[in-house]
Amino acid sequence: MTRLIAAFVAVILWTGMAGADTMRMAVTTSFQNSGLSDVLLPAFEGDTGIEVQLIVVGTGQAIRLGQAGDVDAILVHSRAAEDAFMAEGFGTHRREIMYNDFVLIGPAADPAGIADVATVSEALRAILESESVFVSRGDDSGTHKKELSLWTKIEADPQAFGPWYRAVGAGMGAALNVAAGVDGYILADRASWLNFGNKAGLALLFAGDPVLFNQYAFLPVNPERHPHVKSTAAKALEDWLVSEKAEALINGYTIGGETLFTFNAAR
Numbered sequence: 001m002t003r004l005i006a007a008f009v010a011v012i013l014w015t016g017m018a019g020a021d022t023m024r025m026a027v028t029t030s031f032q033n034s035g036l037s038d039v040l041l042p043a044f045e046g047d048t049g050i051e052v053q054l055i056v057v058g059t060g061q062a063i064r065l066g067q068a069g070d071v072d073a074i075l076v077h078s079r080a081a082e083d084a085f086m087a088e089g090f091g092t093h094r095r096e097i098m099y100n101d102f103v104l105i106g107p108a109a110d111p112a113g114i115a116d117v118a119t120v121s122e123a124l125r126a127i128l129e130s131e132s133v134f135v136s137r138g139d140d141s142g143t144h145k146k147e148l149s150l151w152t153k154i155e156a157d158p159q160a161f162g163p164w165y166r167a168v169g170a171g172m173g174a175a176l177n178v179a180a181g182v183d184g185y186i187l188a189d190r191a192s193w194l195n196f197g198n199k200a201g202l203a204l205l206f207a208g209d210p211v212l213f214n215q216y217a218f219l220p221v222n223p224e225r226h227p228h229v230k231s232t233a234a235k236a237l238e239d240w241l242v243s244e245k246a247e248a249l250i251n252g253y254t255i256g257g258e259t260l261f262t263f264n265a266a267r
Contacts, residue, residue, distance in 0.1 A: 023233035024071040026055045026062035028142055029171035031075060031216065034191035034260055036253055043249060044240050050233050058141025058171065066090055066219065069226030073234040077189075077216045078142035091219040092231075097241050098250050098261040099215045102146055104206035105176070105193055106132075106185035114185075120209040121154050128156055131164040133184035137175050138167025142214075147187045150211070176202075189214055191260035216261075242267055 059076040114123035137144040179186040180200035220234040242265040
């Protein structure tokens with residue numbers, strides 16, 4: 001599993017005080033791409049002396065790392081996958097932390113005409129019928145899982161699509177770069193889009209359908225399945241993430257005056 005991690009994930013390490021405790025957490029690329037991790041984790045380390053090594057992957061890979069006991073906790077955004085993780089006994093519990101929403105990004109000229117439709121289903125039908133270029137994460141991430149569920153909702157199968165549908169097998173930032181390069185449509189989380197620097201000719205064209213709600217949850221790995229996990233450090237991080245300080249940092253994190261996440265953890 002060490003080789004798998006080295007080959008397929010990026011590890012972001014905040015160096016802390018000498019001898020400080022360390023824990024590992026698998027997180028979605030959208031959490032990292034948003035820039036919020038650069039705000040929260042140094043503050044957590046400053047308050048607790050615990051440094052967090054982030055393994056930045058899609059939700060599917062984060063789940064698998066948790067199942068294997070290669071991380072101490074996961075922070076992901078795919079409810080069905082999270083429920084399965086819990087049902088199989090790999091997590092101790094699921095704690096909702098914050099939310100944002102998914103949005104449809106596309107060429108500012110909007111060749112499929114999705115900007116004025118009422119629902120995301122109508123938007124995807126318009127892209128499908130016009131065979132406008134659509135870039136899919138294609139990486140088993142939470143965003144990819146959401147995209148597939150939206151196609152299923154309109155009884156469309158991406159495996160039957162033509163060359164206009166491009167699955168890139170990449171994280172959110174890389175997939176947005178591809179969309180910018182080919183002038184294509186893409187489903188993204190709002191935070192990653194706002195923090196994305198290479199917007200080129202892309203624009204946010206559709207948002208607001210309630211089905212695009214995007215909840216992030218924290219799941220500690222179960223020490224009964226993997227006794228070596230650092231459950232005490234994971235508990236400290238969870239307690240901090242639901243604190244008033246974390247709430248202020250999450251709600252106060254903005255780009256261009258726009259809020260990226262909304263705290264909604266229950267205390």
